[in-house]
Amino acid sequence: MSSLSTKLAALEDAGKPIQVGIIGAGKFGSMYISQAHRTKGVRLAAIADLSPDRAVSSLQKTGFPSSKFNTCISLSDGLKYDKTVITSDSEAMIATPGIDVILEVTGNPAVGVRHALLCCEHKKHIVMINVEADVLAGPLLARKAKEAGIIYSMAYGDQPALIAELVDWARTAGFDVVCAGKGTKHLPQYHYSTPDTVWDYYGFTKAQLSGGDFNPQMFNSFLDGTKSALEMAAVANGCGLRPPSDGLAFPPCGTHDLPQVLKPRSAGGQLEEKGTVEVVSCVEKDGRAVFGDLRWGVFVVIEAPDEYQRECFAQYGIKTDDSGWYAAQFKPYHLIGLELGISVASIMVRGEPTGQTRTWAGDVVATAKRNLQQGEKLDGEGGFMVYGKLMRAEDSLRTEGLPIGLAHGLVLKRDVGKDQALSWKDVEFSEKNQAVAVRQEMESIYRKELGSVRWDSAAVRD
Known part of the structure; x- marks a missing residue:
């Protein structure tokens, strides 16, 4: 070829x-x-x-x-x-x-x-x-x-396409994918960051900010976890992987520890199950830098299917977890x-895409950064009011979650508490809006065709 x-x-x-x-x-x-x-x-x-x-x-x-x-x-x-x-x-x-x-x-x-x-x-x-x-x-x-x-x-x-490429490599080589994802800089308090606090968290100086085109709301969408949630939803939907049940955990983890941390809890790791997505942080919970971080990269964790492959991991110097069953491949950088x-x-x-949405496994739902009041107008991704939380599609549908992509310009019909996921019932919206109509068409098809765990339409498959 x-x-x-x-x-x-x-x-x-x-x-x-x-x-x-x-x-x-x-x-x-x-x-x-x-x-x-x-x-x-x-x-x-x-x-x-x-x-x-x-x-x-x-x-x-x-x-x-x-x-x-x-x-x-x-x-x-x-x-x-x-x-x-x-x-x-x-x-x-x-x-x-x-x-x-x-x-x-x-x-x-x-x-x-x-x-x-x-x-x-x-x-x-x-x-x-x-x-x-x-x-x-x-x-x-x-x-x-x-x-x-x-x-x-x-x-x-x-990053989603590069992660999809690693997942495809693993499956084509005959491995099961345990976890796939990327690195970023994240601490739990970042979820509540606003365009007013974003530069302090990033550590940019006034001199640096004066020398470039820096959009605080855009940068804040990366910092508050929304972009990571969106990218992992895209990976889940493109690769048929399952989001964590309670959203991304952002465990601090360097490249050498990927197979140790990102394996199931039953095997001593931090995942609730195999076949999921996750994002690792380049900072420890106390703010210290993670050794060998993967802030700009992507990864896939695989499992040796049998003792023979496990021995091959050891023979060829592949970095594994303590048991030798789990290994990782990663790309340290991406060139956007x-x-x-x-x-x-x-x-x-x-005639081939470089990654493509094929199922509805993950969604990103607007979640309150603070107590929100009836009559307030949502300011969207990276703003002062909401961040995006990764959810399983079936959970989003069951709770009528408001997708982060529509959480801009809509007026609240009732109060919403801090950390509460917003729903369609919380906002005023028009079904004449094209994006709203398309999203609701998708939700309707999901309910009608499957009404269960995932939308995995044959019409989207090759």
């Missing part, structure tokens, strides 16, 4: 490069933009951003050749003359014939849902970098994409948007 780069080079030689459209020119988008013009067989056809000036700034600061983009020509002329076009009209970009793959990088769940449905309508493959949208409605969006004959994919370089081109290539030359 030819490598991805070889196949891309063949497309370049044939004069048939992959045409890519990207929505959102923020940090993640900029990282991809910096690599796009360096990749044979790929063309960045267009950038859609509500601020065209920001898109131009992204091109300039990432070293994109000025001769390769144009702010004044149409999308169709851009394809004709091999120029990257800047537009504020994402819908027009998605509808443009000749563009092959759309990269959704907005981070806005409602907008991500709308773009995914437009890609289905206009037959464009989509890489859903927007994990908020994927967790909100990914199981249904993946089904609709399959029905439309397009590929709906996780983003290579982002710099690696995103792998998704584009895999979709177009292999």
Whole structure:
């Protein structure tokens, strides 16, 4: 089988490069933009951003050749003359014939849902970098994409896709997956962090903050555990793994201890069962740094199926737990948007996603950071009012959990206590809102098709 780069080079030689459209020119988008013009067989056809000036700034600061983009020509002329076009009209970009793959990088769940449905309508493959949208409605969006004959994919370089790759490696090699996940910086008090406290927790100085584009609410969504919950829900849904029953525990753990800590309690570890997801913290509960931390990486823990494989672990120097039965593989870093081109290539030359939502196993429910009062308006992910808690999908459905992706701009109908999970009954909402309607359609299908533990539709499977 030819490598991805070889196949891309063949497309370049044939004069048939992959045409890519990207929505959102923020940090993640900029990282991809910096690599796009360096990749044979790929063309960045267009950038859609509500601020065209920001898109131009992204091109300039990432070293994109000025001769390769144009702010004044149409999308169709851009394809004709091999120029990257800047537009504020994402819908027009998605509808443009000749563009092959759309990269959704907005981070806005409602907008991500709308773009995914437009890609289905206009037959464009989509890489859903927007994990908020994927967790909100990914199981249904993946089904609709399959029905439309397009590929709906996780983003290579982002942690969920890299974790899915490790899980696939383990299963393809014949191992059962005990646990899969990533590292981060987390302490229990971080759940209550707000945009006003986030920089103190991160330890950034005023000088550092003055020298970059730092969005306190976005950074706070990483710190308060919401992003970790979203990413682990995406992994659970993409790999058929089961979230912990009471959410992520964030145990402090270095790479050398992964197989010791992340094994079942019955075997001396901290997991309630095998086949789950978890996030390990790079700081101890008292604030000390964890030795050999995995803050920027991803991992999978496997189990030797028999004594022979256990002996092989020992013979080849694999770091295991004390019993020798459990071992881990990990990747210490991820390159975010710099690696995103792998998704584009895999979709177009292999016809395969780099990870994809296939079941509804995990959900992320808005949970009160403080006592909330009737009449208050929710301020969403990373804000002052709620954080996202990972839940099993069946528990979210049973309690009518309000997904974190919709916890923005909705007004509370009643008081909600600190640490209480919010429900649909707690807020005023309109079923005419597209994102609300899509989410409720997904919940309705889940109840109707299975009404039990998981939604694992044959329509989403290959």
